[in-house]
Amino acid sequence: MKLFHRTTLTPDVVLESADTHFAALGLTRxxxxxxxxxxxxxxxxxxxxxxxxxxxxxxVEGHTDQIGESRLDKGVKKFFNVLHRTADPRHLIAAGY
Numbered sequence: 001m002k003l004f005h006r007t008t009l010t011p012d013v014v015l016e017s018a019d020t021h022f023a024a025l026g027l028t029r030x031x032x033x034x035x036x037x038x039x040x041x042x043x044x045x046x047x048x049x050x051x052x053x054x055x056x057x058x059x060v061e062g063h064t065d066q067i068g069e070s071r072l073d074k075g076v077k078k079f080f081n082v083l084h085r086t087a088d089p090r091h092l093i094a095a096g097y
Contacts, residue, residue, distance in 0.1 A: 001073050003062045005080040008087050011035060011050040011058050017086065018048050021079045025072075043072040 007014065011034075018037050019029060027039035027046065039046045045065040053059040060083065062076040081093050 001064050001066055001068075001070075003064075003073065003076050003080070005060045005083060006053065006057045007060060007083045008056060009058055009083060011052065013086070014050050014058055014060055014083060015048070017082060018079065021082055022046065022048075022075070025075050043075065044070065046072060046076065 009017075015032075015035075015037055022037075022039045023029070025041070025043065027041035027043065029037060030040050031038040035050050037048045039048070043066075047063045049061045049063075051059050060080070062079070064070065064072050064076065066072050085091050085093065
């Protein structure tokens with residue numbers, strides 16, 4: 001599944017947050033470069049890429065090897081909420097139901 005999020009955070013901050021967040025989910029970082037991280041674990045495989053978009057936005061993409069709404073996909077969505085909260089500390093995370 002492919003998920004994406006736009007943020008005002010810099011790519012370096014996003015990737016540092018990704019390392020922390022996905023390690024807490026039990027995923028191990030298998031590769032890394034300036035704009036990409038790959039993780040693997042019991043939940044599946046994840047690749048996170050970041051790129052500057054429109055000058056002041058960073059596009060964050062998460063590609064999982066899962067189909068449907070897996071625990072890994074939910075973990076990626078929670079990561080996007082963490083990014084939103086980091087960019088705007090006033091943001092309250094609330095259930096959508």
